Amino acid sequence: IGLSGPVEGTVELRLSQRTALALASGLTGINLRVLDDDCLDAIGEIASIVCGNAKQDLAGRRTDITIPKVSLGAAKPAAPAQPTIVIPCISKIGDFSLEVRLIPSQAPAA
Numbered sequence: 813i814g815l816s817g818p819v820e821g822t823v824e825l826r827l828s829q830r831t832a833l834a835l836a837s838g839l840t841g842i843n844l845r846v847l848d849d850d851c852l853d854a855i856g857e858i859a860s861i862v863c864g865n866a867k868q869d870l871a872g873r874r875t876d877i878t879i880p881k882v883s884l885g886a887a888k889p890a891a892p893a894q895p896t897i898v899i900p901c902i903s904k905i906g907d908f909s910l911e912v913r914l915i916p917s918q919a920p921a922a
Contacts, residue, residue, distance in 0.1 A: 813863055817875035821894060821914035825859065831906030838905065847884060856882045 813823045827835065829847060836854035837844045844851045859880035867877055894913040901908050 813859070813866075813880050814878035815875060815914070816878075817873070819875065819914050821912065823913075824911040825862075825908060826911060827855070827908045828906055831903075831908050834905035852882050852884065856880060 815821050815823065832847060832855055833844050833851060835858060836851040839854045839858060840850065842850070844854070859882065863877055863880050894915055897912040897914075899910040899912070901910065
C-alpha cells in the first residue's frame with residue numbers, strides 16, 4: 813500500500829505461504845491448499861478491507877493511500893531504500909509482519 817501526502821512511503825503486510833493460505837481459507841470458507849488466483853484474490857480482498865478502514869482513519873489528514881497490490885514471492889519495496897520499521901505479529905493462524913517505510917514528503921504544503 814502506497815502513502816502520499818505529508819508523509820510518503822509504503823506499508824507492506826508480509827505473510828508466509830502457510831499464513832496466507834489459512835487467512836484466505838478463513839475468508840472464502842474453502843480449504844485452499846495452493847497459492848493460486850483464488851488465494852491471491854482473497855488476500856487482495858483482505859488488504860482492500862484494511863485499506864478502507866485506514867482511509868476512514870486518515871480522513872482529514874491529507875494523506876492518500878493506493879489500491880493494495882498483492883505480490884507473490886520476495887518482492888522488493890517500490891520506494892527507494894528507506895529505514896524500515898518491522899512489526900512482527902503472532903496469530904493463531906500463523907506469524908506475519910507489517911513493514912512500514914516512511915519519509916517526509918518533498919511536496920510543498922497546501
